[in-house]
Amino acid sequence: MHGIRITILAAGLAALATPAQAKWLRADTENFIIYSEGNEKSLRSFAENLQRFDETLRMRFNLSDAPEPNRLTIYLVPRGVDAGRLVTGKSGSFIAGWYRPDPEGSYAISHRENVVIKGTPQSQQTLFHEYSHHFMRRYAGAAFPAWFIEGFAEYYSTVDFTKDGKAETGKPVYARAYGLLTMPKIPAETLLLQQPGAMRNSGQKDVYYGRAWLLTHMLYNDASRAGQLARYIEAINRGDDGKKAAVDAFGDLAQLDKDLNRYMAKPMTFRTSSEPVAVRGKVGVVALSAAEDALLPLRLERISAMRDDARIAKVRDDLKALSQVHGGDAGLWFELASAEWEMDDDKRDVAAARAAVDKALAIDPKHVRANVLLGRILTAEVEAKADPQPADWNAVRKPIALANRTNPDDPVPLYAYFKTFLDQGMRPPPIAIQGLGRAFALAPENIATRVSYAFALANGGDFDGALKLAQAVAFDPHDGGQGEQLLAQLEAMRERSKGRTSAADAAADE
Structure with missing residues (x-):
C-alpha cells in the first residue's frame, strides 16, 4: 500500500511539472537574475526598468557601469501577501518585499501587484526600495546613520x-x-539620533520612514541646505558624535524641525x-525546465x-517527494542536502545530507554550491x-577549491576556503586572506565576510582599514547591532595593540 501511495504522488507531481x-x-x-511567474513581455519590461534604475543610481554616484560579476537574484511572487508570508511564515503580514544579504548570496523578494495609489506602482516602489538598500550596502563604502x-x-x-526612458527622481x-x-x-532631533527599532508600534515606524524620506528629500533638493548632507556624512565617518555632526552640518535642530514641517507643505519638486x-546589454528571458x-x-x-x-522540515519532505520525479536534476539534490544541513544539530541527519550532496555531484561534478556544501559536511x-x-583538512578544501575554479566570481567558495583554516x-595563510578580500569585494x-575581513586586517595590523569596514555598518538598522559590536571589538584590539607596543618600547629603552 505504501508503494502505491508513492507512485500516485509521483504521478501527480509529474503531471504538475510537465513542460506545458x-x-x-x-x-x-x-x-x-530575476525569476517571475508573469508572462515574458511583462518580465522583460520589468527587467529593463530595473536595469535602468541601476544605471540611474550609478550615474548619480559616478560609479562604473561595468557588468556586475556577482549579480543580485530577485524573486517576484504574485502578491505582496505572498512575499509577507515567505518572510514571516504566516499570512496577514504587512511586509510586501524584503532584501537579505544572505551568506549564500544576496537576494530580494518582491511582488507583481500593480496597485497604484498615486504615482508609481507599489510593486515597483517595493523593489526599488529594497534594491536601494542593496546598492548602498554594496557600492557605498561609507557609514550612514x-x-x-x-x-x-x-x-x-x-x-x-x-x-x-528619461529618469524622474x-x-x-x-x-x-x-x-x-495625521x-x-x-x-528632527529624535529622527537623527534614534534607531527605527525604538519605535513602539507600526504607526510610529511609518512616521519614521516618512520623516526620513522628507528630510532626505529636503537635503537633496532645498538649495538653502546644499552641501549639508555631505558635510554631515563626512563628520559621521570621521567618528564625530552623532548630535555634534548634525548640529555642525544642519545648524539648530529645532530650526531644522520647523523647516522640515514647512517643507512638507510645499509642492514637491523632482528631477x-x-x-x-x-x-545596457541584452535582456534574456527563458522558461525554466520542468525540474527547475x-x-x-x-x-x-x-x-x-x-x-x-x-x-525547513516540510521543504525537505517535499523535496524528497519531488525526487521521485526529478531524480536526475543536480539542483534538486543540492536543495535537499541544504534543507537537511540547515536543520538544528539535534535534528539534522548528516548521513542523509551527505548522500544527497553526493548525488548532486554525481550528476554535476562541478556544481559550485554542492561542492561548497560537501566541504562543510566534510568539516x-x-x-x-x-x-x-593535515590530510583530512586538505580533503575538506579540495571540493571548495574546485568550486572556486569553476566560478571565480562567486564569493561563497572564497569565504568557505578561508573559514576552513579557522x-x-x-x-x-596569505592566499586565504587574499581570497577573503576578493569575497568581500x-x-x-x-x-x-565583512566581519572576518575586518578581523583579518586588524590581525595584520591594519586597524584603520578594519575600523572603516566596521563603521560602514555600525548604524545599520537591519543588522541587529552587529556593526556596533564589531566596532567595539576592533577598538579594543587596537588599544591592546597600542599597549603591547608601548610595553615593547619601554622594554627596549631599559
Missing part, C-alpha cells in the same frame, strides 16, 4: 521613467502621506534626466525560512575525529 505547465521564467540582465539608510531607500523608491512617496499628515510628528537612460520550475518554490521557501526547523566529519590530520585552528554587504 511550467510557469516560472528567468530574466538575465547585466546586473540581475539609520534615518538616512531608510530615507535614501524611500527617496529612490519612486524613481520612474518617461515613455522615452524625487517624486513623493504617497504611501507615507497618511502617517506624515500621525504625531517625530522631531528629470536630460537624456534617456539606456538599458517545480523546484523553485521550494528553494524560495527554504531560503526564506531562516532556521525555522518546522518550515563536520573531520571535527568529529579524535585526532584530525575551523582547523590555524592562522589563515564581490559581496561587501555580507556581514559574515
Whole structure:
C-alpha cells in the first residue's frame, strides 16, 4: 500500500511539472537574475526598468557601469501577501518585499501587484526600495546613520521613467502621506539620533520612514541646505558624535524641525534626466525546465525560512517527494542536502545530507554550491575525529577549491576556503586572506565576510582599514547591532595593540 501511495504522488507531481505547465521564467540582465511567474513581455519590461534604475543610481554616484560579476537574484511572487508570508511564515503580514544579504548570496523578494495609489506602482516602489538598500550596502563604502539608510531607500523608491526612458527622481512617496499628515510628528532631533527599532508600534515606524524620506528629500533638493548632507556624512565617518555632526552640518535642530514641517507643505519638486537612460546589454528571458520550475518554490521557501526547523522540515519532505520525479536534476539534490544541513544539530541527519550532496555531484561534478556544501559536511566529519590530520583538512578544501575554479566570481567558495583554516585552528595563510578580500569585494554587504575581513586586517595590523569596514555598518538598522559590536571589538584590539607596543618600547629603552 505504501508503494502505491508513492507512485500516485509521483504521478501527480509529474503531471504538475510537465513542460506545458511550467510557469516560472528567468530574466538575465547585466546586473540581475530575476525569476517571475508573469508572462515574458511583462518580465522583460520589468527587467529593463530595473536595469535602468541601476544605471540611474550609478550615474548619480559616478560609479562604473561595468557588468556586475556577482549579480543580485530577485524573486517576484504574485502578491505582496505572498512575499509577507515567505518572510514571516504566516499570512496577514504587512511586509510586501524584503532584501537579505544572505551568506549564500544576496537576494530580494518582491511582488507583481500593480496597485497604484498615486504615482508609481507599489510593486515597483517595493523593489526599488529594497534594491536601494542593496546598492548602498554594496557600492557605498561609507557609514550612514539609520534615518538616512531608510530615507535614501524611500527617496529612490519612486524613481520612474518617461515613455522615452528619461529618469524622474524625487517624486513623493504617497504611501507615507497618511502617517506624515495625521500621525504625531517625530522631531528632527529624535529622527537623527534614534534607531527605527525604538519605535513602539507600526504607526510610529511609518512616521519614521516618512520623516526620513522628507528630510532626505529636503537635503537633496532645498538649495538653502546644499552641501549639508555631505558635510554631515563626512563628520559621521570621521567618528564625530552623532548630535555634534548634525548640529555642525544642519545648524539648530529645532530650526531644522520647523523647516522640515514647512517643507512638507510645499509642492514637491523632482528631477528629470536630460537624456534617456539606456538599458545596457541584452535582456534574456527563458522558461525554466520542468525540474527547475517545480523546484523553485521550494528553494524560495527554504531560503526564506531562516532556521525555522518546522518550515525547513516540510521543504525537505517535499523535496524528497519531488525526487521521485526529478531524480536526475543536480539542483534538486543540492536543495535537499541544504534543507537537511540547515536543520538544528539535534535534528539534522548528516548521513542523509551527505548522500544527497553526493548525488548532486554525481550528476554535476562541478556544481559550485554542492561542492561548497560537501566541504562543510566534510568539516563536520573531520571535527568529529579524535585526532584530525593535515590530510583530512586538505580533503575538506579540495571540493571548495574546485568550486572556486569553476566560478571565480562567486564569493561563497572564497569565504568557505578561508573559514576552513579557522575551523582547523590555524592562522589563515596569505592566499586565504587574499581570497577573503576578493569575497568581500564581490559581496561587501555580507556581514559574515565583512566581519572576518575586518578581523583579518586588524590581525595584520591594519586597524584603520578594519575600523572603516566596521563603521560602514555600525548604524545599520537591519543588522541587529552587529556593526556596533564589531566596532567595539576592533577598538579594543587596537588599544591592546597600542599597549603591547608601548610595553615593547619601554622594554627596549631599559
